[in-house]
Amino acid sequence: MTAIGFIGLGIMGSHMAANLIAAGHAVTGYDVVPASVDRLAQAGGKPASDIASAVAGAEVVITMLPDSPQVVEVVLEPGGVLSAVEPGALLIDMSSIAPETSRAVAAAGAERGVRVLDAPVSGGEQGAIKASLSIMVGGSPEDFATAQPIFDALGRTIVHVGPHGAGQTVKAANQLMVAGIISLVAEAIVLLEASDVDSTRGLEVLAGGLAGNRILDLKATSMIARQFEPGFRIDLHHKDMGIAQNAARSAGVALPVTGIVAQLVAAARAQGHGSLDHSALLKVVEELSGR
Structure with missing residues (x-):
């Protein structure tokens, strides 16, 4: 079991978080839409009232957000993931964003001692529901290997495609x-x-x-x-x-x-x-x- 903080519980993220819970992981989740957090609680997850609460004590943090500006806000700005998560944690951004944003997040993570992967997905809502997503991962091979059990709960085709930004x-x-x-x-x-x-x-x-x-x-x-x-x-x-x-x-x-x-x-x-x-x-x- 891995302690996971999950931020972004929309059409895709809600099902992905539920699959992680079903796989035996402890998931604490946050979303700006309260109903999304309620759905996580119904699936067996722990609701959080803010980003800091979602990532407190997390070994792995997953973000699933709409675009680069939201990732920058949630991860890099004061009160965001990198200011709250413990050094040594693994941040997996599964949003679909610009490659340069992923590289900036990885560089900022390295300064804080936080490992980072960019791991966008394909397969749509049905792929998220069925845990059959394709996951394309950028980052170090060692961090990819660490994240493999997490990815296995979410998808079927999981490939390390290169360094930071390559997934995007x-x-x-x-x-x-x-x-x-x-x-x-x-x-x-x-x-x-x-x-x-x-x-x-x-x-x-x-x-x-x-x-x-x-x-x-x-x-x-x-x-x-x-x-x-x-x-x-x-x-x-x-x-x-x-x-x-x-x-x-x-x-x-x-x-x-x-x-x-x-x-x-x-x-x-x-x-x-x-x-x-x-x-x-x-x-x-x-x-x-x-x-």
Whole structure:
């Protein structure tokens, strides 16, 4: 059993914390939304009233937050994790943020004697519920080995991908691929329906061929039904596409398809769909087609 402080109990974090509790770890959690903390208590965790209380006595601290500014506030600012956690603890940031923010957190942690990993995840809400997430980890191999039992309670595909910030770069690559595939699935649906072809049957056969992919497996039915309850919101994917484009600029590479898909995501947000699931890119494709 490991004493874990968990900060950020939203759509993903709440299920991840529950899985850690189910695996036998002692989890103390904090979130700015009181109802989220209540859910943790119902799952068997210990509620905390602030960050300092959540990380007091923790061997491992996990943060699962929306974006870089929240990570900076929660981890680096006065009253944050690094000012409250004991030296020697392991901080695992599982948020999807800019690689440079992860490197800054790691440097600040080193000054305090706190080990740091960046470990963003892929798999959405269902992956968090089923503990089947893919976890891409940046940091030292030794700290990765220490964290392995924690990761085993959360995911199935767990890979150390390089030094600090590398996990975030891999996550950026993941997000540009996911948005691109969703966009193409949306275009396929629009084409099939406009051609009076049964889209359910059409996507069924596509899923069995070379065009098969996880988006078809997980989201085709809800997209055809126009059910866009969020597992991962457009607002967050918009943020991630910005991270991907900035990473490309820093690396000096051109990602032309990523640029187009980023504009589709931005259009979905501008049209007021930011709170919907990222599969609501279908709405943008329909709008462009006048349907």
